Structures are given as C-alpha cells and as structure tokens.
Amino acid sequence: MLAVVGALAVAGVLGVLGLAWWDSRLPGTYAVMDYGTLDYGGGQVAAHAHGGVSTADLRGPGGKPDRRFTLTARKATVRLASGRTVDALTFDGRVPGPELRVRQGDLVEVTLLNEDVERGVSIHWHGVDVPNAEDGVSGVTQDAVEPGGRHVYRFRAEQVGTFWYHTHQSSAKDVRRGLFGAFVIEPREDDPDMLDLALVAHHVGGVAALNSADGVSRRSVPAGTPVRLRIVNADGTPQRFTVAGTRFRVVAVDGTDLNGPTPIENRTLELAGGGRYDVTFTMPTETVGFAIADEQTGLALSPDGKAGLPAASAGPELDLARYGRPGTTPFGASTRFDRTFTFEIGRKPGFLDGRPGMHWTINGGIFPDVPVFVVERGDLVKVTIANDTGSVHPMHLHGHHVLVLSRNGVAVSGSPWWSDTLDVEPDERYDVAFRADNPGLWMDHCHNLPHAAEGLTMHLVYAGVSTPFTVGGASHNHPE
Ligand code: C2O
Ligand code: CU
Numbered sequence: 001m002l003a004v005v006g007a008l009a010v011a012g013v014l015g016v017l018g019l020a021w022w023d024s025r026l027p028g029t030y031a032v033m034d035y036g037t038l039d040y041g042g043g044q045v046a047a048h049a050h051g052g053v054s055t056a057d058l059r060g061p062g063g064k065p066d067r068r069f070t071l072t073a074r075k076a077t078v079r080l081a082s083g084r085t086v087d088a089l090t091f092d093g094r095v096p097g098p099e100l101r102v103r104q105g106d107l108v109e110v111t112l113l114n115e116d117v118e119r120g121v122s123i124h125w126h127g128v129d130v131p132n133a134e135d136g137v138s139g140v141t142q143d144a145v146e147p148g149g150r151h152v153y154r155f156r157a158e159q160v161g162t163f164w165y166h167t168h169q170s171s172a173k174d175v176r177r178g179l180f181g182a183f184v185i186e187p188r189e190d191d192p193d194m195l196d197l198a199l200v201a202h203h204v205g206g207v208a209a210l211n212s213a214d215g216v217s218r219r220s221v222p223a224g225t226p227v228r229l230r231i232v233n234a235d236g237t238p239q240r241f242t243v244a245g246t247r248f249r250v251v252a253v254d255g256t257d258l259n260g261p262t263p264i265e266n267r268t269l270e271l272a273g274g275g276r277y278d279v280t281f282t283m284p285t286e287t288v289g290f291a292i293a294d295e296q297t298g299l300a301l302s303p304d305g306k307a308g309l310p311a312a313s314a315g316p317e318l319d320l321a322r323y324g325r326p327g328t329t330p331f332g333a334s335t336r337f338d339r340t341f342t343f344e345i346g347r348k349p350g351f352l353d354g355r356p357g358m359h360w361t362i363n364g365g366i367f368p369d370v371p372v373f374v375v376e377r378g379d380l381v382k383v384t385i386a387n388d389t390g391s392v393h394p395m396h397l398h399g400h401h402v403l404v405l406s407r408n409g410v411a412v413s414g415s416p417w418w419s420d421t422l423d424v425e426p427d428e429r430y431d432v433a434f435r436a437d438n439p440g441l442w443m444d445h446c447h448n449l450p451h452a453a454e455g456l457t458m459h460l461v462y463a464g465v466s467t468p469f470t471v472g473g474a475s476h477n478h479p480e
C-alpha cells in the first residue's frame with residue numbers, strides 16, 4: 001500500500017515537473033510580445049489604439065544627413081597600448097570602435113556593414129532615445145545583419161551628452177568581444193579651449209582598459225585648461241573610478257546634465273554597467289590622475305605629459321541621490337500617474353526554455369512568463385524596481401530616460417536625476433518615472449548582459465504597435 005502511494009506521489013511530482021518543463025520550452029521563432037502577460041499598469045487602452053503600427057515603420061527622419069558614418073563589423077586582432085594582442089570582434093578593426101561625435105541637431109546617418117561576424121550584428125544607440133526602428137535590437141526592431149549585409153540607421157541627435165553604441169545581436173557574447181564604441185553629442189556651442197575626452201572603460205581579455213590603453217597613458221595639458229572627461233562603463237558590472245590631484249564636478253549622468261553639481265574631491269565614482277558620468281575640472285599645475293579603482297589603468301594629465309598616476313585615495317562613493325541642487329522636473333512624487341508598474345527581480349528554481357536550474361524571475365515568473373508593460377502615447381508612467389536577489393542589476397529601458405524619484409522610500413534630494421541605466425543593488429527598491437513619448441516596442445532589461453541572456457529581460461509596448469521580426473532558435477535573431 002505504502003509503496004503504491006509512494007509511487008503515485010513520485011509519478012505526480014514527475015508529472016508536474018514534466019509539465020513545467022514542457023511549458024517552459026520556447027518555439028523556434030516567436031515575436032517577443034506574444035510571450036508573457038500584458039500588464040496595463042492599472043490604466044485603460046482606448047479601442048482606437050488597437051491599430052496596426054509596425055516597429056519597422058517608426059523610422060528616423062528622411063532628408064540629407066548632416067553627418068554620415070560607416071561602421072564595418074569584422075574580426076581582427078587588436079593591439080593594446082601595452083603591446084598585448086587580443087582576438088576580437090570589432091567595428092573598423094578597433095576596440096573600442098571609432099568614437100562618433102556629432103553636434104546637437106545633426107541628422108545622423110550610420111551605415112553598418114558586416115564583413116565576417118557569423119552570428120550577425122546590429123547597432124543599438126545606448127541612451128539615445130531614437131525612433132523605434134532605429135533602435136538596433138535584432139528580432140525586435142530589425143533583423144540581425146548577416147555577413148555581407150548592411151543596415152542604415154538615421155536619427156536626429158537632439159540630446160546633448162555622452163552615449164555609446166554596441167551590437168544588440170548575441171550581445172552577451174559579442175559586446176564583450178569588442179563590438180562597442182563611444183557616441184558623443186556636443187552642444188551647438190561649446191568651449192573651443194576645452195579638452196574633451198571620451199574614456200570607455202571595459203575589460204578585454206580579462207584586463208582593464210580605458211579605450212585601447214591597458215595601463216597608464218600620459219598626456220600633456222597646460223594648467224588652466226578646462227577639462228571634460230566623458231566616462232563610459234562598457235562592462236556589465238559596476239566599475240569604480242578615482243580622480244586624484246584636483247577637485248572636480250560630476251556635471252552629467254547618462255547623458256543628462258545635473259543641476260548645481262558642487263565641487264568634490266576624493267570621492268569614488270561607481271558607474272553602473274552601461275552607465276556614463278561626465279566629470280569636469282580646470283587643469284591645475286599638479287598632475288591629475290583618472291583611474292579605474294584598484295587597477296593600474298588610468299590617464300595621467302600633467303603640464304609636461306611625463307608624470308605617472310598620482311596616488312588616489314579611494315574616498316566614499318558619490319551618492320547621486322544627494323548630489324547637486326533640486327530643480328524643476330515635469331513630474332514628481334505627487335504626480336498622478338496614468339500607469340504604475342512593478343518590476344520585481346527575483347530568483348527561483350525552475351525551467352528556462354527546458355533548462356532546469358536557478359533562474360531570474362520578473363514579478364515571480366521565469367522568462368517568458370514575464371510581464372509586457374503596455375502604455376499609450378502621452379502617459380505618465382511610474383515603475384517600482386525592486387531587487388530581491390543577491391546581485392546588482394543595472395536596469396536599462398530603451399527609448400526613454402527615467403527620472404529617479406526615490407530609493408528605498410527616501411526621495412531624491414539632490415539634482416533631478418535622469419537615468420537610462422540604473423544600478424539596483426541587492427535589497428534596493430527604486431521608484432522611477434517617465435513620460436511615454438516615443439512610440440514603439442522597447443526592451444527593458446538588465447545590462448549585465450549575461451543576466452539578460454539568462455532571462456532578465458522584458459518589453460514595454462505602446463498599444464497598437466507590433467513587430468514583424470522574430471526571435472528564437474530557428475530565427476537568426478538573438479538580441480541577448
Ligand atoms: Cu545597451 Cu538593450 O542595451
Ligand atoms: Cu542583472
């Protein structure tokens with residue numbers, strides 16, 4: 001008798017597991033929004049919104065471009081400053097790829113060519129809120145560009161600031177292998193005397209590098225020169241930086257100026273994976289060192305260009321929630337939001353596409369059992385992001401910047417803090433808000449890209465928008 005009950009119990013458990021396994025398997029190809037559960041955030045969707053707008057039609061403007069670039073994706077062996085060589089995937093044979101600089105208002109046209117990257121390539125303009133069809137996500141806004149293929153991106157550069165670009169095809173593997181670069185939008189009028197440097201921090205072959213320098217680089221800068229360092233963290237995990245030898249200000253975060261940033265010194269800057277800080281100072285007579293904390297990688301600026309990195313004291317971390325002065329914002333804690341969403345990150349045992357293991361969850365479900373946030377154009381949207389895991393997650397919403405309202409229930413008391421890549425630490429909870437002003441189908445994911453590939457990804461869709469592109473094992477599109 002007992003044996004029979006036992007056998008039945010085992011069969012029952014196996015049956016439940018088998019069903020869970022069967023249910024978790026993804027089809028060969030599917031549209032990202034056909035999976036998961038539509039979540040309206042407590043709002044309505046007007047009947048007229050069920051039109052049929054394709055992501056592919058939400059293009060950038062036509063007309064003659066002000067700036068034209070071509071980026072060619074190809075395999076290359078790159079030589080770092082130390083002489084080390086690395087087999088990489090590159091844009092134009094370099095890691096990082098060429099720094100693209102444009103001016104505010106420019107109509108930018110970039111032609112992507114893929115010479116020989118077998119998995120395919122695309123270009124996502126991280127932090128630039130481009131029209132949806134220009135967003136460069138394979139399987140969502142375009143097909144991945146196969147070897148021999150091309151794709152043209154067009155958008156108007158409206159947001160002044162520091163951004164970056166990277167492939168969004170097999171991104172967990174191929175961004176790390178080198179398919180990224182800096183993208184800077186300069187203001188219409190800028191200071192011609194300014195030394196303005198974009199510094200992309202990343203790890204290549206396990207070694208820390210700033211641009212292509214895996215060690216200390218030196219540069220001669222006359223005292224009195226205004227300096228702007230545009231720091232990009234192209235890694236998926238937080239990176240810490242030090243500035244030694246001068247007081248400095250953090251004047252912009254994620255491509256948006258801060259209000260009233262005060263001079264600071266001996267403060268460590270911790271950037272989210274994918275995040276950017278702009279630092280300014282006036283060159284003193286002594287040496288200034290900018291370095292990746294705890295690494296022998298950095299930039300030494302001195303009047304004669306011969307000095308090495310000065311010793312840095314890694315002081316307390318700068319807290320953006322309390323830095324700078326409050327300013328006006330289009331919405332805030334007392335706004336009545338049209339929709340309110342929760343994005344709760346967890347981890348539990350289960351099946352991800354048939355694979356058993358501990359997996360990330362969003363609102364309790366394992367991908368693709370995750371929400372799809374539905375909005376309408378014009379909505380004011382609030383999202384609560386909660387991290388119930390032991391890992392930090394740099395959360396990145398495409399196509400929009402979010403205003404950080406509060407962290408762990410404490411309102412932001414410094415400058416308005418607009419972010420596109422927000423580090424959410426274990427047990428942290430953020431309230432953020434944005435206006436839905438850029439119609440399309442947008443990824444919302446962890447920028448620790450292996451996490452995204454392990455299911456920490458979902459989508460925001462405007463009512464009535466759908467995609468003609470598909471992802472899945474049998475398609476060539478693998479955005480993560
Ligand atoms: Cu920088 Cu979805 O990416
Ligand atoms: Cu993550």
